[in-house]
Amino acid sequence: MxxxxxxxxxxxxxxxxxxxxxxxxxxxxxxxxxxxxxxxxxxxxxxxxxxxxxxxxxxxxxxxxxxxxxxxxxxxxxxxxxxxxxxxxxxxxxxxxxxxxxxxxxxxxxxxxxxxxxxxxxxxxxxxxxxxxxxxxxxxxxxxxxxxxxxxxxxxxxxRAALAAQVAPAGGDAMRQATDRAERRLADLLATAPATDLLGARALRAAGAAAIRATRRRHRSGEPLTDDELAWLCLLLTHLPVRDHAWERTDGRDDDIAFWAEVLRRAEPALIAAPGSLLAFAAWRDGQGALAAVALERVLAEHPDYSLAGLLDDLLRRGVPPSRLDGWPAGGPPRELRRGRRRSRRRPR
Incomplete structure (x- = not known):
């Protein structure tokens, strides 16, 4: 829709x-x-x-x-x-x-x-x-x-197939290798976190905020993201506080849509849940419900239990207007975002 x-x-x-x-x-x-x-x-x-x-x-x-x-x-x-x-x-x-x-x-x-x-x-x-x-x-x-x-x-x-092609995977061996390097980098980050940093949570949040800031800046300047930059970002986005930090900085701007579409296309399938959901959120906020739907279809096919994708899918199914989120997140999430996931069997697309 x-x-x-x-x-x-x-x-x-x-x-x-x-x-x-x-x-x-x-x-x-x-x-x-x-x-x-x-x-x-x-x-x-x-x-x-x-x-x-x-x-x-x-x-x-x-x-x-x-x-x-x-x-x-x-x-x-x-x-x-x-x-x-x-x-x-x-x-x-x-x-x-x-x-x-x-x-x-x-x-x-x-x-x-x-x-x-x-x-x-x-x-x-x-x-x-x-x-x-x-x-x-x-x-x-x-x-x-x-x-x-x-x-x-x-x-x-x-x-509609041409629309779905805009979020189709475009990774490959180079991205798989970059993801392997990102996983080793993450292991090193957690291993060197201070003992007072429980489970490395502060280190992860700091690294995530830095990765979001750096990749968004490079994308806005027209510089292509390297495989290593993108793989590192996607891996950090699996940490929910990092994902939410990115979510709070995502709206319906053209730059948001272009950025998360690129990340979704290039990410390894195991890491598409967050970028795909963020693309869907940005597209929905911009009134591009069909693009949001195809992004969510790809995410939910790989990660059917990912809560943010399920929540956004529910909003699309119920036809909640994007204007309901005006002013968010400064005033806290609106009622629709607090209702949780509730699936129906059919969504106009």
Whole structure:
């Protein structure tokens, strides 16, 4: 799901809305049902879910529709348009289920569309003059929306797989060797810690703070991080006080997202839990819910019990708006971050 802090995009027609969806999600959807939510005339949220045939066997399509409607209603929206991507036999049941669920969640349905092979159909309009039975051909490039989105710095990747590729592993033998060296360095650090430093906790915190400060500074200056620097940072991040020190200094800035994405890609799989969770947090804070979701999917596949990843996964599932964290951590964590991990079976992506 995505909360959308996009600049105002002028949407005058169904074709304009269809052209805007890839920039709201960050990628071009396929075999999907998408809900675009509005508060007044402003788009505030977009969520994507799989079509029923692509859902896990234990997920009921009606339950999935109810969930996406409830998540959308939490965004302060008052209306929504549903768009299904794919053949009618698969799209229609999904769109119908969401059309029923949205009013039950307190949202007016502005329109319900199906998009297939360069044409769109409306489930609500029966006038052949504007909604012919053979569908309406559209050309996204004929709309001003893509140009406005690109000018504002928005990107629409070809598909969700391209988004997942941004967090795919890019390590190798050199990083494995650097991690081995980092482990020996950590053993030396703990061995030389004063006897009064229980379990070397103070030494670890000091080394972690220094590594975070140094690597962030180098990244901001455009200097590439060495394998040894990155491996040392990732190993220190397994110490929770170091991870939390980094978390407190991570928000939704572009630099945060770029930094933690690089660390996640290059880290050894055993060490991706913290950087992947921090990337997800930064992306979620920036309204890039789809990027946060793919980062968490990678973390939880390797580390299913990592608590921070589980907590952020829960926030995404429940559609908690990133604005709930405004002012954190100065005022302490908000209620949503204190609720702990609670999984549901389905998350719009």
């Amino acid at each position: 995505n909360s959308t802090d996009l600049p105002r995009l002028t949407v005058r027609s169904p074709a304009d809305l269809i052209a805007a969806v890839p920039y709201l999600l960050g990628f071009h959807p396929a075999d999907s049902v998408v809900v675009v939510a509005l508060s007044g005339s402003r788009v505030v949220f977009a969520a994507r879910g799989d079509l029923p045939g692509d859902l896990p066997d234990d997920v009921d399509p009606g339950e999935a529709a109810t969930h996406i409607a409830e998540v959308t209603a939490r965004q302060g929206a008052d209306s929504a348009t549903v768009i299904g991507y794919g053949p009618a036999s698969r799209v229609t049941p999904a769109v119908d289920a969401v059309r029923v669920a949205l009013p039950e969640a307190g949202l007016a349905v502005l329109d319900a569309l199906r998009v297939t092979d360069g044409r769109w159909w409306s489930y609500l309009c029966t006038e052949p003059e504007c909604c012919p039975p053979e569908g309406t051909r559209y050309d996204p490039q004929a709309s001003t929306v893509p140009a406005a989105a690109v000018f504002a710095g928005q990107v629409a990747l070809p598909d």
